[in-house]
Amino acid sequence: MSHLAIHTRSTAAGPVMELTGGLDYDSCTQLRGLLPDLNLQAGQQLVIDLTGITFCDSSGITALIAARNHADAARAGIALAAVPHSISRIFSLVGLDQVFATHPTAQAAEAAWTPQSGSAPPAGAG
Numbered sequence: 001m002s003h004l005a006i007h008t009r010s011t012a013a014g015p016v017m018e019l020t021g022g023l024d025y026d027s028c029t030q031l032r033g034l035l036p037d038l039n040l041q042a043g044q045q046l047v048i049d050l051t052g053i054t055f056c057d058s059s060g061i062t063a064l065i066a067a068r069n070h071a072d073a074a075r076a077g078i079a080l081a082a083v084p085h086s087i088s089r090i091f092s093l094v095g096l097d098q099v100f101a102t103h104p105t106a107q108a109a110e111a112a113w114t115p116q117s118g119s120a121p122p123a124g125a126g
Helices: 027-038 058-073 085-094 106-112
Strands: 002-012 013-023 045-056 077-081 101-103
Touching: 002 027, 013 027, 013 058, 013 085, 013 106, 027 085, 045 058, 045 106, 058 077, 058 085, 077 106, 101 106
Parallel strands: 013 045, 045 077, 077 101
Antiparallel strands: 002 013
């Protein structure tokens, strides 16, 4: 069973989830289980910081898509931060680079956030 640590913090832009460890079949339910409890408001942005991710399989990708769907349902945006090169390559191969806005750091994602009027910013912005 993979170990995944998730630290969530709130910012003016919205929640930031910092993930550390492997995001795979054994651990993805942990991420998915936290989504309903996020305090994510319309027009905000959910940032998922992948700085500490060491591995991501198809189940992990599915969990990230679930996070995107959760943000869409809340009429909020979503951005990934600090995607490791090896995982970024996989995201590019499966087309997720066209689905998620990405930023070099969570701070850069927060700085790029622009308050929206109850609608999510377009995917790939940033």
